[in-house]
Amino acid sequence: MTGFDLHIPRLETERLILRAYRQTDFDAFADFFATERSHFIGGPLTREMAWRGLATHLGHWALRGYGFWAVEEKATGAYCGHVGLWFPDGWPEPEIGWVMMQGAEGRGIAREAALAARAHAYDVLGWTTAISLIAPGNTRSIALAERLGCVLEYEFDHVRLGRSLIFRHPAPGAPQ
Secondary structure, eight states: OOOEEEOOEEOOSSEEEEOOGGGGGGGHHHHHTSSSGGGTTTOOOOOOHHHHHHHHHHHHHHHHOOOOOEEEEEOOOOOEEEEEEEEEEEOOEEEEEEETTSSSSSTHHHHHHHHHHIIIIISSSSOOEEEEEOOTTTTTHHHHHHTTTTTEEEEETTTTTTEEEEOOOOOOOOOO
């Protein structure tokens, strides 16, 4: 079997490490996608389909050169969720997305990680704009987008997820 070298940069913030997924992240990933909490992003999923979802995240890195990072809390080493850059076929524009595991919500972790991902998109990859695609009823995600300085710009009818709200992130260098 030949190896496959996939470079996923490691980002650090004050409290977090954004890193490549590890096999040990999968149980928490699958557990989240087995719950009703995942319905805004295509769940619930069987364990097999969650595996395919995690593999899709890794494949996105290979195809696009960017993707979702696993978010790890420095103080505990706990996998908190995933945050990153996303632009699969069928998406209207490049996105900054986030998913937090139970216990990681309401602590500013998603905001801190999303700001690091956005800085990477703008400062390293040269993006000039980004969106976040959010289900209309996902009030926590909408509130986070607004805390990130995003503005609701338009609606998008996603073939699988249905009606979605498109929030525009502030441009590079814009006040936050």
